[in-house]
Structure formats: structure tokens, C-alpha cells
Amino acid sequence: MSLDWGYTDDNGPSTWAEKYPLAAGARQSPVDIDTSKATSDNSLVDREIDWSYPSNCSYRIVNTGYGWRVDTYGDDTALSGGPLSEVYKLEQFHCHWGATNDEGSEHTVDGKSYAAELHLVHWNSEKYSSFKEAASQPDGLAVLGVFMEIGNADNAELEKIISLIPKIIHKGQDSQASFDLDFGSLLPESKHYWTYLGSLTTPPCNECVIWTVFKEPITISERQLEVFRSLKSVGEEDAIEPEEGKLVKNYRPPLPLGNRVLRECGP
Ligand SMILES: NCCOCCOCCNC(=O)c1ccc(S(N)(=O)=O)cc1
Ligand SMILES: [Zn+2]
Numbered sequence: 697m698s699l700d701w702g703y704t705d706d707n708g709p710s711t712w713a714e715k716y717p718l719a720a721g722a723r724q725s726p727v728d729i730d731t732s733k734a735t736s737d738n739s740l741v742d743r744e745i746d747w748s749y750p751s752n753c754s755y756r757i758v759n760t761g762y763g764w765r766v767d768t769y770g771d772d773t774a775l776s777g778g779p780l781s782e783v784y785k786l787e788q789f790h791c792h793w794g795a796t797n798d799e800g801s802e803h804t805v806d807g808k809s810y811a812a813e814l815h816l817v818h819w820n821s822e823k824y825s826s827f828k829e830a831a832s833q834p835d836g837l838a839v840l841g842v843f844m845e846i847g848n849a850d851n852a853e854l855e856k857i858i859s860l861i862p863k864i865i866h867k868g869q870d871s872q873a874s875f876d877l878d879f880g881s882l883l884p885e886s887k888h889y890w891t892y893l894g895s896l897t898t899p900p901c902n903e904c905v906i907w908t909v910f911k912e913p914i915t916i917s918e919r920q921l922e923v924f925r926s927l928k929s930v931g932e933e934d935a936i937e938p939e940e941g942k943l944v945k946n947y948r949p950p951l952p953l954g955n956r957v958l959r960e961c962g963p
Contacts, residue, residue, distance in 0.1 A: 854882065
């Protein structure tokens with residue numbers, strides 16, 4: 697069964713606009729962050745971006761066929777401040793990576809790719825009544841982007857997620873984790889970031905995201921990244937060769953920033 701969209705030559709990002717016209721819009725994500733174009737903005741400094749995630753969150757991890765996604769039960773989560781005018785709730789987080797370590801992130805910085813990029817997806821629960829409704833609004837979602845660079849496997853929360861991946865190798869498999877996660881530990885120490893108005897980076901590419909991309913990366917080890925690449929984009933029942941269907945690449949290359957403003961908070 698051929699996929700509607702994906703990351704191969706015949707269904708990848710350059711073909712998405714054929715079936716998903718929003719993908720050809722002027723407010724698309726990701727973008728290359730040209731640091732010389734970033735403008736600092738006192739209003740961002742005055743209202744520090746703030747998140748509160750309980751340290752004992754239960755969650756479900758699922759293989760979407762495009763990667764892994766942790767569905768959080770966002771009740772007592774909150775993201776506010778910085779570029780946000782309302783309080784947003786955490787809906788899910790997931791990751792994008794590439795076949796080799798010199799690619800994989802979606803956003804790039806002065807043309808540089810990182811090995812992977814983590815996205816924490818929040819929705820404006822102050823203005824809208826559901827994630828789905830928020831995803832059709834220009835200020836509906838707030839996504840935190842965290843670059844991941846190759847280094848030591850010293851993030852315990854990331855290791856907990858990776859320990860679950862062998863249970864969800866095939867598309868559609870999920871695992872209700874028996875231990876809690878501290879989502880906040882997946883964020884870098886520094887709160888310095890760039891922010892701009894963009895979109896979902898996968899179809900339907902709705903232009904509904906206020907993006908906040910942290911300047912400081914977190915580290916992931918080669919072994920941990922190899923575990924990501926062991927995920928399969930096909931279900932267990934799809935009889936294919938063992939090496940086929942591996943999810944080695946699930947990132948969209950950058951789109952033009954155009955006349956959008958790129959703001960930064962912190963050096
Ligand atoms: N089907 C009706 C329209 O639905 C619009 C919402 O799309 C729902 C599925 N996609 C997502 O939730 C979704 C969420 C985050 C990101 S990303 N990579 O931009 O963080 C990409 C996609
Ligand atoms: Zn994403």
C-alpha cells in the first residue's frame with residue numbers, strides 16, 4: 697500500500713504540495729535560521745518563556761509509521777510567556793532524524809544541520825477547545841524545538857524513551873509506559889531561543905505554529921540514534937525484507953523564511 701506522503705523520492709517533501717496544498721504556503725516550517733537576520737526583542741526578555749510539566753507524567757509511546765511519538769495526557773502541563781499570549785498545554789512530543797549524523801534536524805542554523813530535532817507540541821487550550829480545533833488556527837499550536845547533537849548518552853529521560861523503542865518497532869505498535877517521565881529534563885539548560893511563525897512540518901502542513909527553537913542543543917549518542925533508525929515504517933503484518941521499511945530519515949528540509957520576522961531571546 698503506497699503511502700500518501702513520506703520521505704522517499706516518490707512521496708517526499710518535494711511532492712507534498714500535490715496532495716496537501718498548504719505545503720506550498722508562505723508560512724511553512726522548518727526554516728534555516730539565518731542568525732544575522734534575527735532581531736532581539738525586549739518584550740521577549742520581559743516575559744520569560746515558562747513551562748511546568750509534573751515530574752511524574754504517565755504517557756503512551758507509539759510508532760506512527762513516521763517515527764516515535766509520546767502522547768502525554770496534558771492536564772497539568774503549561775507553557776506560557778516568551779512569544780505566547782496565552783497558556784498552552786503539552787499534547788505530544790516526537791523526534792526527527794536522518795540516515796547519517798550530518799543531517800536529521802528540520803531547522804538548520806546558518807545552514808548547519810544537527811543530527812536530530814525534538815519537538816514538544818502544545819496547543820492553545822485558553823482560546824480553543826481541542827487540539828484539532830487549535831491546529832486550524834494561526835495561534836493554535838506552540839512547538840518547542842530542541843536540537844540534538846552527537847555526544848554522551850547522558851540524558852536519563854531520553855534513555856527511558858529509547859528503552860521502550862524495541863517494543864514499538866512496527867507501525868501502529870504502542871506501549872503504555874510503566875514508569876514516569878520528567879519531560880522538562882528533555883529541554884536544554886539555557887532558555888535562549890529563536891522564534892517565528894510557521895507550520896506543521898508534516899502534512900497537512902497547517903500554518904498554525906508559533907515556533908520556539910532553543911539555541912542550545914542537548915546530546916544524544918550514536919547508539920541511541922541507531923535505536924531510532926531501527927524503527928519500521930510498516931506494520932508487523934507487512935511481509936518485507938528485514939532491511940526494508942527502516943525509518944532512517946523523517947525530516948523536512950528548510951523552506952524560505954520569506955518576509956517573516958525571526959526574533960531571538962538571549963545571545
Ligand atoms: N486532518 C485534519 C487536519 O488536521 C490537522 C492537524 O494534523 C494532525 C496531525 N499532525 C500533527 O498533529 C503534527 C503535530 C506537530 C508536527 S511538527 N513536526 O511540526 O512538530 C507535525 C504534525
Ligand atoms: Zn516534528
